[in-house]
Amino acid sequence: MLKPLSGIRVLELGQLIAGPFAAKMLGEFGAEVIKIEPPKTGDPLRKWRLLHDDTSVWWEVQSRNKQSVTLDLRQAEAQDVIRQLAATTDVLIENFRPGTLENWGLGWDALHAINPGLIMLRVSGYGQTGPYRDRPGFGVVGEAMGGLRHLSGEPGRAPVRVGVSIGDSLSALHGVIGVLLALRHREQNKGEGQYVDVALYESVFNMMESLLPEYAVFNEIRQPAGSSLPGITPSNAYMCADGKYALVAGNGDSIFKRLMSAIDRGDLAENPAYAHNDGRAQHARAIDAAIEAWTRKHTLDEVLETLHEARIPAGRVYDIADICADPHYQAREMILDSQLDDGTPVKLPGIVPKLSSTPGTVERRAPKLGQDTERVLTALGIDADTQKDWARRGVI
CATH class of the missing domain: 3.40.50.10540 (Crotonobetainyl-coa:carnitine coa-transferase; domain 1)
Known part of the structure; x- marks a missing residue:
């Protein structure tokens, strides 16, 4: 062909x-x-x-x-x-x-x-x-x-x-x-x-997404933010008990509720202020702290197993050795x-x-x-x- x-x-x-x-x-x-x-x-x-x-x-x-x-x-x-x-x-x-x-x-x-x-x-x-x-x-x-x-x-x-x-x-x-x-x-x-x-x-x-219109409308000059994604919450890297990091993107409204339930924070899942991203973004530090308080109690593998079962987008930070060993890459x-x-x-x-x-x-x-x-x-x-x-x- x-x-x-x-x-x-x-x-x-x-x-x-x-x-x-x-x-x-x-x-x-x-x-x-x-x-x-x-x-x-x-x-x-x-x-x-x-x-x-x-x-x-x-x-x-x-x-x-x-x-x-x-x-x-x-x-x-x-x-x-x-x-x-x-x-x-x-x-x-x-x-x-x-x-x-x-x-x-x-x-x-x-x-x-x-x-x-x-x-x-x-x-x-x-x-x-x-x-x-x-x-x-x-x-x-x-x-x-x-x-x-x-x-x-x-x-x-x-x-x-x-x-x-x-x-x-x-x-x-x-x-x-x-x-x-x-x-x-x-x-x-x-x-x-x-x-x-x-x-x-x-x-x-x-590739700069909203960088320009945010500056034009709000005079906002976006600044570096490490592993987080400013204005989109939660989306960050969280330390686990074995010293490894879990990347978690729980920023969809329904995903956020499932994430909070998975980490035993139903109170945050039902908080009306956190129902949508604009409200969550105003409280990013508190939400990140709640997630990391949970991840620090578990190994990376345990964290990912729990989050994948709850259908939460999450993953590890791959180096090339991880990539070569990963069955999905092979498949x-x-x-x-x-x-x-x-x-x-x-x-x-x-x-x-x-x-x-x-x-x-x-x-x-x-x-x-x-x-x-x-x-x-x-x-x-x-x-x-x-x-x-x-x-x-x-x-x-």
Whole structure:
């Protein structure tokens, strides 16, 4: 059965996280992904985090289902190859600083003229327009400018990062949505392409819920609140007798009543002031204290067993060892068994979203640097002698 994106060719010019993450998702659902990397060094992600045989194991996640072609995009011959590939490409993904592709003669206007049906996903720190467009922008900057970093951490302490490159990943997800919308538009409008402009800070800002209207109406500047969710009660982390934390979200009106009954606080369940969230939010400290007074008497497992029986949303704080041991992850095929080039076993994340008829798959492991250069260039009609000359001069 054909996958949703079978027949779609993606040309990935990006590096590191945001652009490549978007291409990874498209590849998992059938798109042919040709990744362009600098000769000799390749994508810097190959050297990020923990290395095995001189290559990051992260690479196995980010670059599965991709082909690797090495091109020095600063050289005229390589730029001409991109133009040839763009002529038969559906989606081009790049996450350079705005203006970089234009300086190489590979900007939107130039490639759109070659292929009017081309869709170009452009991911950058601040977008393709505006006074900040020329500033370098990594995910950490986007997280800060988008408002997320200010809310992270404990009150009165330095803001903390989430722990992963969430700004880049959110931008990639917005980019995939934009690409799918643009493909649909192309179907409806006689093959008309367009570019998708995704800014890191805007992708983060789009997740900020009521932050803006609360400021506009109440002049409220939301502050970091640790593990609680301000204005939504109860929703917090509570210490248990064994020193572990239970995460409890009892903020629905009927859920709150069941929670109070489960912890033997029927008096709070029937208190009219706590019937709805707006009333509970005014008494968050008292409610949190009542819940933790109960959790401190029981182990985490005991707490979760009681709350799950009462149909209360609750859970533990998972580390990666917990994730690997969890039967639900296994049942949902969210941990895939694979191996590295030398046969070393490795576990990789599963694929989301899960489609019932045309699920995503891993058809190909992450490529070695330049693994597909010869095949792709030969298909373009570039002969072996020319390729040897280009290799000698560092074009490929």
